[in-house]
Amino acid sequence: MDNKQQIDVLIVGSGPAGTSTALHLLDQDPSWAERMLIVDKAIHPREKLCGGGITHLGENVLADLGLAIKPSNFAVREVRLVYDQEQYSFYGDPVFRIVHRAEFDHWLVQEVEKRGGHVAQGVTVTDVIERDGFVEVITDQGTYEAKVLVAADGSRSLVRRKLGWNDGTHVARLIEVLTPDNKETAWEMRDEVAVFEFTQLHSDDLQGYYWDFPSIVNGELQMNRGVFDSRTHTDLPPRGPPNRSPHTR
Ligand SMILES: Cc1cc2nc3c(=O)[nH]c(=O)nc-3n(C[C@H](O)[C@H](O)[C@H](O)COP(=O)(O)OP(=O)(O)OC[C@H]3O[C@@H](n4cnc5c(N)ncnc54)[C@H](O)[C@@H]3O)c2cc1C
Incomplete structure (x- = not known):
């Protein structure tokens, strides 16, 4: 150059x-x-x-550009929000598609x-x-x-x-784990469900959620599971090592 x-x-x-x-x-x-x-x-x-979720809004933007999503993707028919014993679902055909970001x-x-x-x-x-x-x-x-x-x-x-545009925004923390899986062993894949699990919010030590997303990575079915800690309230101490067993379904 x-x-x-x-x-x-x-x-x-x-x-x-x-x-x-x-x-x-x-x-x-x-x-x-x-x-x-x-x-x-x-x-x-x-x-x-x-998480790799592309909503219909995102798909619409792509469609306006003449693009249909080409990379392999998992169509999710239900999004389930879980908090303790409560849960709420919304449905669509699909609700969103899950891609592998790479x-x-x-x-x-x-x-x-x-x-x-x-x-x-x-x-x-x-x-x-x-x-x-x-x-x-x-x-x-x-x-x-x-x-x-x-x-x-x-x-x-x-x-x-x-450019000195520091606006007080903060950086979230997350862990993502991809594991090969299939519709027999992962109910989320079988039922085409994406789960957001907010139960840990009530203890103030996780300012976010766990996610369990069925996905396709390089043509292979994989579960994309993760922990998201937004750190929105930076005055609260960050979450240390787990001090209790995780919520189980
Ligand atoms: C836990 C979690 C889950 C999420 N799940 C979803 C989801 O399901 N669906 C969704 O739509 N969004 C999701 N998001 C948000 C999504 O990941 C971001 O909004 C998106 O990646 C932002 O895209 P971007 O193009 O702004 O930045 P990025 O995708 O981060 O791209 C920035 C690029 O800039 C390059 N770059 C950085 N610094 C330099 C430099 N100095 N010189 C040259 N290049 C540089 C990097 O290499 C990178 O390629 C999630 C975020 C988190 C934290």
Whole structure:
């Protein structure tokens, strides 16, 4: 790359926020392809901790872009919210689809590229400086001067930090475990149910939920189970090692 490269729109991050920005620009006018660039420090397919649920709203956005979800996905017919002995379900055909984020995000990047968009993978942004009329974006492989900079670099956004946009947001904690499973051994798969389990909320030590999602990872049925701790109330101590047996169904 030249010492400094001028670009109209530089998008940092090729997760759904970055690729959605690019796909919408390309949808408006294909000539955006030569006036914008996505950079990402990762190389797809890259893993991403996430439940992977795509609601019908998300599917509608994709449909408006002429895209039907191509990566393998598990259609969930019931979402069950559990709190102690109480539970509430809502149903749909499907309620949402569960994808594996590595596959889904990779697919979106490929769709950008199919439309002529450029995605520079393995490029890490290290600094961002506001200049008069443009933003200087320094990466480990060169410098860009961007008229517009899109900070799509995720929850711990370096762009946001470098520009001093610290808005008091906090970082959640989570653990995700993927295990090969099947419809005989996992009732959630058999019944096509996604479970959100909030029981641990009442003790204040988990500000979130457990999730049990049936999913398909690289063509194989797997249960995607996890613990999400939002840390919304940062004044409360974070949860230490488990001090009680988990709720069982
Ligand atoms: C427990 C949990 C469960 C969730 N479940 C769901 C769900 O079921 N359905 C759903 O829709 N959402 C879910 N989410 C939310 C979802 O994961 C995020 O909203 C989504 O990933 C945000 O996408 P993004 O494109 O903004 O960021 P990301 O997907 O995080 O992408 C950011 C990209 O920026 C890149 N990047 C970061 N820093 C730099 C840098 N310095 N230089 C270059 N590149 C950089 C990263 O490599 C990454 O590829 C869940 C979140 C959590 C915490």
